[in-house]
Amino acid sequence: xxxVGEACTDLKRExxxxxxxxxxxxxxxxxxxxxxxxxxxxxxxxxVQKAIKEKDIPIDGVEFMGPNKDNST
Amino acid sequence: MKIWTSEHVFNxxxxxxxxxxxxxxxxxxxxxxxxxxxxxxxxxxxxxxxSRRLLGTEWGxxxxxxxxxxxxxxxxxxxxxxxxxxxxxxFELQSTNITFTNMVSVDEKLTYKPHPEDKEKTILTQEAIIxxxxxxxxxxxxxVMAYKGSITNKLNIFASEGLFYT
Numbered sequence: 001x002x003x004v005g006e007a008c009t010d011l012k013r014e015x016x017x018x019x020x021x022x023x024x025x026x027x028x029x030x031x032x033x034x035x036x037x038x039x040x041x042x043x044x045x046x047x048v049q050k051a052i053k054e055k056d057i058p059i060d061g062v063e064f065m066g067p068n069k070d071n072s073t
Numbered sequence: 074m075k076i077w078t079s080e081h082v083f084n085x086x087x088x089x090x091x092x093x094x095x096x097x098x099x100x101x102x103x104x105x106x107x108x109x110x111x112x113x114x115x116x117x118x119x120x121x122x123x124s125r126r127l128l129g130t131e132w133g134x135x136x137x138x139x140x141x142x143x144x145x146x147x148x149x150x151x152x153x154x155x156x157x158x159x160x161x162x163x164f165e166l167q168s169t170n171i172t173f174t175n176m177v178s179v180d181e182k183l184t185y186k187p188h189p190e191d192k193e194k195t196i197l198t199q200e201a202i203i204x205x206x207x208x209x210x211x212x213x214x215x216x217v218m219a220y221k222g223s224i225t226n227k228l229n230i231f232a233s234e235g236l237f238y239t
Contacts, residue, residue: 004108004129004150012110016096019111024092027122028159041114048110052127057150058171059112059127 005051011044074204083195087187090195091157091164094185105131112152122157128168149173162187178204 003012018037026033052059083090108129116122128151153168164185170178180202188194 001109002107004110004127008110015111019114020092020096023095023122027157028088028091030159032120035116041111044111048112048127057127060152060171 003048003051004055004057005048008044008047008051011040011047015040015044074202077201077203079199081197081199082188083197084193085195086193087162087164087185087195090185090197094164095157107131119158120160122159124153124155124157126153126155127151128153151179176206178202178206 001012001016003009015037018040022036025031106128108127110127111124112127113125114123130149130151149170150172151168152171153166155164155166157164166183167181169180182200184198186196186198188196
């Protein structure tokens, strides 16, 4: 599966692999230890945000998780 | 406005179905989704995983609408918010189109839960609300979209089941 931004597909695949492994082997099994994918996600996101601006995609930019968001690892 | 609902039972436990559903794309049965990106992801204080995703799809409008607006502009974007609760064993997704919003609104909600009568099975309930803006072609277009929506969702279901056989 490709990214919506053509240049981001490799970064996306790298992140997806990391996420799918963590999701299946840790998160779903109740393991609350840290998310190992934050660095790959950051790189991937920089690319995606740029593509969204370039393509003028009307993303709702509201922080949907609000002040209760807990990303601590 | 048309509301379309359906239910489907998978012969697999909730964790297996959730893993497969999270990776649903690519999906040879639904080649219309051609781009998927995660915009944001995080775990809330209740331990639930929230994800916000952007989907790019070629399909999204019935051909009569495409012929009105021109074939070049049929790439549609959908924004999806999902929540996985590993304690309650629920996976809920909500999506809405963010382009062509002045013409049509397609809101979908999917919920995956363990089957209440058999923990080795999973039940998926889907609901789609489709509204076409404008006056004259309303019911016809909504009917076409709902019909196509039901086909696509059936294909998605078969493909999701198919993932277990690869």
